[in-house]
Amino acid sequence: MSSVxxxxxxxxxxxxxxxxxxxxGMLNSSACKRDACAMYARLGLHPILLHGVxxxxxxxxxxxxxxxxxxxxxxxxxxxxxxxxxxxxxALRQDWRRNxxxxxxxxxxxxxxxxxxxx
Numbered sequence: 001m002s003s004v005x006x007x008x009x010x011x012x013x014x015x016x017x018x019x020x021x022x023x024x025g026m027l028n029s030s031a032c033k034r035d036a037c038a039m040y041a042r043l044g045l046h047p048i049l050l051h052g053v054x055x056x057x058x059x060x061x062x063x064x065x066x067x068x069x070x071x072x073x074x075x076x077x078x079x080x081x082x083x084x085x086x087x088x089x090x091a092l093r094q095d096w097r098r099n100x101x102x103x104x105x106x107x108x109x110x111x112x113x114x115x116x117x118x119x
Contacts, residue, residue: 034092037100041085045102048081049074049088052097060097070099078103 040047051060052070059066075081092098
């Protein structure tokens with residue numbers, strides 16, 4: 001008996017999903033961080049890239065004394081950085097160990113950031 005692996009077009013699968021706030025429940029069970037990241041962004045949330053955990057239990061930041069293993073942002077300036085879903089998707093494809101987090105609280109608008117830079 002031979003078995004043939006079924007190929008799944010992930011882009012088509014992502015496009016076909018019903019979408020809404022109820023989708024958040026599914027995200028907890030999704031094995032694909034890329035899907036979760038895209039859905040968070042579509043819901044108006046702001047995902048950020050976090051360091052992950054290495055195979056030996058350390059942090060991907062390479063600091064042997066890291067106290068927040070797999071739970072701190074990769075990039076500085078994440079508090080005011082604009083959302084770039086393409087860059088997040090690329091980073092998650094480059095290193096599957098990375099995690100995602102959500103920037104919470106009031107989100108700065110492009111206008112408020114321009115005003116802050118002028119001050």
